[in-house]
Structure formats: C-alpha cells, structure tokens
Amino acid sequence: MTKAVPSARTSVRAKGEPVGAWDILTVKYLGEAAFTSQKGVDALGRRLFAVVSEMSTSRLMAFALAASAAQAAEAPVVLTPRSVWVVSLTEENDKFAPKNKDRYYTQGLKIAINRGDHTFFSLTQEINTPSDTSNPNPSLDDMPYSGALYVGWGYGAILERGGRRDCMFSVEAKLGVIGPSAGGSTIQNKFHDLIGTPQSAGWGTQLPDELLFNLDGEFRRRFDLDPTGHGYRDLIARGVVELGTVRTEVVLGAQLRWGVNLDKSWGHSYIRHSNGYDPIDALKTPESRPNFSYWAFVDSQLEVVVRNYATDGTNFRESRGVTRSPIVLQCAIGTTFQVYSCSATYFIAARTKEFETQDGVHFFGGLKGQFLF
Numbered sequence: 001m002t003k004a005v006p007s008a009r010t011s012v013r014a015k016g017e018p019v020g021a022w023d024i025l026t027v028k029y030l031g032e033a034a035f036t037s038q039k040g041v042d043a044l045g046r047r048l049f050a051v052v053s054e055m056s057t058s059r060l061m062a063f064a065l066a067a068s069a070a071q072a073a074e075a076p077v078v079l080t081p082r083s084v085w086v087v088s089l090t091e092e093n094d095k096f097a098p099k100n101k102d103r104y105y106t107q108g109l110k111i112a113i114n115r116g117d118h119t120f121f122s123l124t125q126e127i128n129t130p131s132d133t134s135n136p137n138p139s140l141d142d143m144p145y146s147g148a149l150y151v152g153w154g155y156g157a158i159l160e161r162g163g164r165r166d167c168m169f170s171v172e173a174k175l176g177v178i179g180p181s182a183g184g185s186t187i188q189n190k191f192h193d194l195i196g197t198p199q200s201a202g203w204g205t206q207l208p209d210e211l212l213f214n215l216d217g218e219f220r221r222r223f224d225l226d227p228t229g230h231g232y233r234d235l236i237a238r239g240v241v242e243l244g245t246v247r248t249e250v251v252l253g254a255q256l257r258w259g260v261n262l263d264k265s266w267g268h269s270y271i272r273h274s275n276g277y278d279p280i281d282a283l284k285t286p287e288s289r290p291n292f293s294y295w296a297f298v299d300s301q302l303e304v305v306v307r308n309y310a311t312d313g314t315n316f317r318e319s320r321g322v323t324r325s326p327i328v329l330q331c332a333i334g335t336t337f338q339v340y341s342c343s344a345t346y347f348i349a350a351r352t353k354e355f356e357t358q359d360g361v362h363f364f365g366g367l368k369g370q371f372l373f
Helices: 021-030 037-042 044-055 059-073 184-195
Strands: 085-093 103-116 119-129 146-161 166-177 210-222 232-242 247-260 292-309 327-339 342-351 364-372
Touching: 021 292, 103 184, 103 232, 119 166, 119 184, 146 184, 292 342
Parallel strands: none
Antiparallel strands: 085 103, 085 364, 103 119, 119 146, 146 166, 166 210, 210 232, 232 247, 247 292, 292 327, 327 342, 342 364
C-alpha cells in the first residue's frame, strides 16, 4: 500500500498556514519527497545548499524579488497620520485704532499652539490703564492699572452632523496671576522707550498680586448663506461662557464673512472672549489647505458681564475698582488673507462703556498670524 505523501502546506509549515515562497522553491528544486520522512527533512539543508550553489545570481535575485512581493501582498500597509501643529500669534492694541491712545484695554498678547490631537495650549498677557497715563495718581473713577498673565490648556473639536462639519466646541482652563508679577508695567514702559513715547506714570497704583483661574467654554455654528453653492458668504454664530476670577460672563456673537474658501476656517476670534483653539478644519494636513483664501468680515457681540477683574479689582485683596457696566457691545470689521500654510488677519473694533464713568467708546485693533508646521 502506497503511503500518502504530505504536501508542503502541512508538513514543514504549521497546518493551516499558507504556502509561501520558501515552500514553492523547496518543492520545485527538492521535490515533495524531501517532506516524506525525517531522513528527508534532515537532508534538506545539505540539498538546499547544493541547489543554491548551482543557481545563478540572476535566479537568486528573481527569487528574492518574488519572495518580497509575496510578503508585501500578504501584509497590509498601515499609514501613520501626520502630526500637525498650528501656532498662532495675536496682538491687540489701541495703537492700531484711529485714536492711537493708551487707555482702558490697551494691549493683549496671546500665543496659542494647537496640536493634531485636538488639544491646545496658550500663553496670554493683558494690560489695562486709565485714560490719563501721565498722572501718577489716577482718579478713583477711572479704570485702574492692571496686568494679567496666564496659561491655558484645553480641548477642541469639530462636530460632524449628517455629513456636515458645521459645529465646533472647545473648553479651556486658565491659571495665572494678576498684579505686578504679570509684568504689565515692564512690557508697556519698555515698549514705550523703544518707540520713543512717554512712559505711563501711574503703575505704582496697579492692582496687587493675586492668583487667577478661569474655566471657559465656547460653541460655534456655521451657516452657508451663498445660494449659488460656491460658499462665498457665510455666518458664524458663537456663544462663550467664562467662569472664574478673570471674567465671569456670557458672550453671544456673530460674524458675517464674504470671500473664498470660507469653509476652511471658523472666523476670527478675540483674545479676551475666545479660547485658544483655532478651529481651522483644513489645517489638519498641509496638503488639504487651500493654496489661497481671503475674506472680509463684520463682527458683533453682546457681553453680559457678572465680573471683570479690570473694572472690579482683585477678588481677595483690597484694591482699586470702578462700577462695571453689566452689558457691553462690541463691533468690528476686518480681513484675513491665507496663503498655503500661513494666514494674517487685521481688524478694528469699537466697544461701548465697560464701566459707568468711562469716557465714551473705546477703539482698539489687532493683528493675528498663523503658521502650520
């Protein structure tokens, strides 16, 4: 009775394992008899060495290529997503406004870093002064000198609803200091020395040092207003809730934009009333960002203010303060240009009184740059 000859699939390889290039070569040059007995298996190494010695270089190379191709066909290719960093720098200053005068909210600087995993970090400084910066002892009815310096950490995401990515939310925790340790007097007066303007004389009356903390949440919704379907006009509505010792308030706003590639961004945001999250959907990879985009915008917001350190003073230490206005309106106009992995924004804003004895409307402007890495 003839003994059944086991195949290459079940003898050398484990049962159920597919035949690879090694099995094919062995059967072709050694025959299946090499697998039929322990003796044949023991002689496998010697015979294989003899066969390989007789093979030409070209046949060896062909076999190596065939084996590599077979292995590549069996193994799936896994692509690792590219990590993306978006760095933004925003400067707000009343020097950018028509009146060009240091008073009230006079300067804000924010550096924000957004990562591809939806987390973001920010570093912010705010500076406030009274309307008369030449008086070393400002009026008690005027906004006190103050500086705030804080870091922020948060999470943001774009929400998908029925295939539409038209909603965004973010939450940010902030921790820092109010007072001389925030460096407001140093930054302002050193800058004045640099540009050749008089120093502010009343920083000795600024708010005292105090720790600050805030927890802020923001939600945005985009509405396409272009009936042609080209996306040349949209409206971005937003709501912000701030809770803490920096500001406790609710902000409702809307931004109307005209331009090109509007769906690739979520509009301009302001230092004091927005989180550090830059929700630009197309910045997830450099290749997906449009080569060129631009838009003009008109923005307005309503602020319901419960507390503001800049007007109320410190929370736990005695300090200067004025009677805040519970309702503040802000209107702004601006424009944004975006080329490849960089964008620049300029705007001018006007604000109604933040405290009852304030001298009229306050104007300030801002510049913002964004860079993708």
